[in-house]
Amino acid sequence: MKTEKSGYILSLDQGTTSSRAILFDHSGRIVSSSQRDFSQYYPEPGWVEHDAVEIWDSQLAVAREAIAAASIDPAEIVSIGITNQRETVVVWDKDSGKPVYKAIVWQCRRSNQICEELIDAGLEEEFRSRTGLRLDPYFSGTKLCWLFREIPGLKALAENGEILFGTIDSWLLWKLTGNHVTDVTNASRTLLFNIKEQKWDPVLLSILGIPVQVLPKVLASSDDFGYTDQKYFGREIPIQGVAGDQQAALFGHTCFEPGMAKNTYGTGCFTLLNTGSAPVWSKNNLLTTIAWKIGNQTTYALEGSVFIAGAVIQWLRDEVHLLSSAAESEQLAKSVSDTNGVFLVPAFVGLGAPYWDPDARGSIMGLSRGSGRAHIVRAALESIAYQSEDLLSSMSADCGHKIEVLKADGGATANQFLMQFQADISGVPVLLPEIAEITALGVAYLAGLKCGFWESLEDISRNWQIKCRYEPSMKLEEREKRITLWHKAIYATREY
Numbered sequence: 001m002k003t004e005k006s007g008y009i010l011s012l013d014q015g016t017t018s019s020r021a022i023l024f025d026h027s028g029r030i031v032s033s034s035q036r037d038f039s040q041y042y043p044e045p046g047w048v049e050h051d052a053v054e055i056w057d058s059q060l061a062v063a064r065e066a067i068a069a070a071s072i073d074p075a076e077i078v079s080i081g082i083t084n085q086r087e088t089v090v091v092w093d094k095d096s097g098k099p100v101y102k103a104i105v106w107q108c109r110r111s112n113q114i115c116e117e118l119i120d121a122g123l124e125e126e127f128r129s130r131t132g133l134r135l136d137p138y139f140s141g142t143k144l145c146w147l148f149r150e151i152p153g154l155k156a157l158a159e160n161g162e163i164l165f166g167t168i169d170s171w172l173l174w175k176l177t178g179n180h181v182t183d184v185t186n187a188s189r190t191l192l193f194n195i196k197e198q199k200w201d202p203v204l205l206s207i208l209g210i211p212v213q214v215l216p217k218v219l220a221s222s223d224d225f226g227y228t229d230q231k232y233f234g235r236e237i238p239i240q241g242v243a244g245d246q247q248a249a250l251f252g253h254t255c256f257e258p259g260m261a262k263n264t265y266g267t268g269c270f271t272l273l274n275t276g277s278a279p280v281w282s283k284n285n286l287l288t289t290i291a292w293k294i295g296n297q298t299t300y301a302l303e304g305s306v307f308i309a310g311a312v313i314q315w316l317r318d319e320v321h322l323l324s325s326a327a328e329s330e331q332l333a334k335s336v337s338d339t340n341g342v343f344l345v346p347a348f349v350g351l352g353a354p355y356w357d358p359d360a361r362g363s364i365m366g367l368s369r370g371s372g373r374a375h376i377v378r379a380a381l382e383s384i385a386y387q388s389e390d391l392l393s394s395m396s397a398d399c400g401h402k403i404e405v406l407k408a409d410g411g412a413t414a415n416q417f418l419m420q421f422q423a424d425i426s427g428v429p430v431l432l433p434e435i436a437e438i439t440a441l442g443v444a445y446l447a448g449l450k451c452g453f454w455e456s457l458e459d460i461s462r463n464w465q466i467k468c469r470y471e472p473s474m475k476l477e478e479r480e481k482r483i484t485l486w487h488k489a490i491y492a493t494r495e496y
């Protein structure tokens, strides 16, 4: 019989648009939470920045609010986990602790030219075989290289050990504990980390001109990252779980066995497939990444990243004013029986996997005199599912069998039309968990495993409950016809 343990785990979930803190109990239930949005900066077309100080302030504030809302003594928090938007680059002064530049966000395309130079120099395979990633501005390495090229004197400061680099986890860890550390999952997204040897890769650092002394020490995902300074929560609390948010979601969904997959429907869509203890090198333009490391045991994943998913609905609401709320998209989509031939390809910042086309831009096609608001909104929602289907079919091709079940989470899973369309277009059941905050839960599990709050993966698996299940009902012939038309739309968009 399962026994409940007393105490709580605090998860800090630092996402692209908001900072959240959530307290979980032993059964994985949410005890309290708090969330704050922060500013997005778009200084030039295709550029995206955050203020690292605002991120820190908002993250600390929500952590304190969540603890206050639960009316608990901080002494009851047995451990803390940190999960974060990945790839985003922060560089700060070691002495003053001040960031030297705005955080360069994962969506930012400013290092595209550096990527092109490296591709032209024939270095793509060199990077891919060591990191599992592609030469795309998405990843941290070329963003850091851009800073060294553009900020006079920065490289010399780096060589003298006067500045530090980190992804968001590393920045928060440094603020909370004073330790300059990260975990393998975040390191595996930098384009600087050898995922087989699990160390910063000297060859890649030399190609990009990055001094090794700016890089954090890399730990496992369930590990001892340090203690929070007493001034933050009134006592020192150990931080024992760290993982990039997409890997944390895979863990939170308890996708512990090879072949298990999840898709997170947020700003973008991120599909991860557990491939077990050895990396699988994609033949279909997916990424190979570290899913988590517990003790000496590393689990790898195949990943497909779609840059614009729920963000297309935000765009329809905020820029085009076709919607008054994201939720309204569901009822509008259901008000018509199909898109009447309309396709929308939301390539606003290029296309991610499996196309990797940074120059593509969005399109709406197939318009006729009868096309209306509902058709366009429906086409936008369908585009989220079509893009995810492209990832799933690439994964199936890579691993030689169809994905049997897709576990889903993220803000856009609230849309029942979208979830049903995903099940239909992919011919796969889509499962939603009872606890929606699966990313935060995933890193709580990683922290809780380290301190013995949860004893094993089996112990954790018992907490996963299905909230609802969407069964595929579209005929195979219809599915294939629609996917063919979607690919025609992708082709036309890229040709433009």
Ligand SMILES: Nc1ncnc2c1ncn2[C@@H]1O[C@H](COP(=O)(O)OP(=O)(O)O)[C@@H](O)[C@H]1O
Binding pocket: 015, 016, 017, 018, 265, 266, 267, 268, 309, 310, 311, 312, 313, 314, 326, 327, 328, 329, 330, 410, 411, 412, 413, 414, 415
């Ligand atoms: N009912 C809905 N239908 C479609 N999209 C939605 C709905 N509710 C929220 N979204 C989308 O989900 C995204 C927010 O999800 P969230 O998981 O919080 O994202 P992130 O963690 O990337 O900030 C937004 O892009 C929003 O447009």
Ligand SMILES: O=P(O)(O)OC[C@H](O)CO
Binding pocket: 014, 015, 016, 017, 084, 085, 086, 087, 106, 244, 245, 246, 266, 267, 268
């Ligand atoms: O913060 P999210 O949920 O938009 O996730 C961002 C990803 O980690 C980027 O790779």
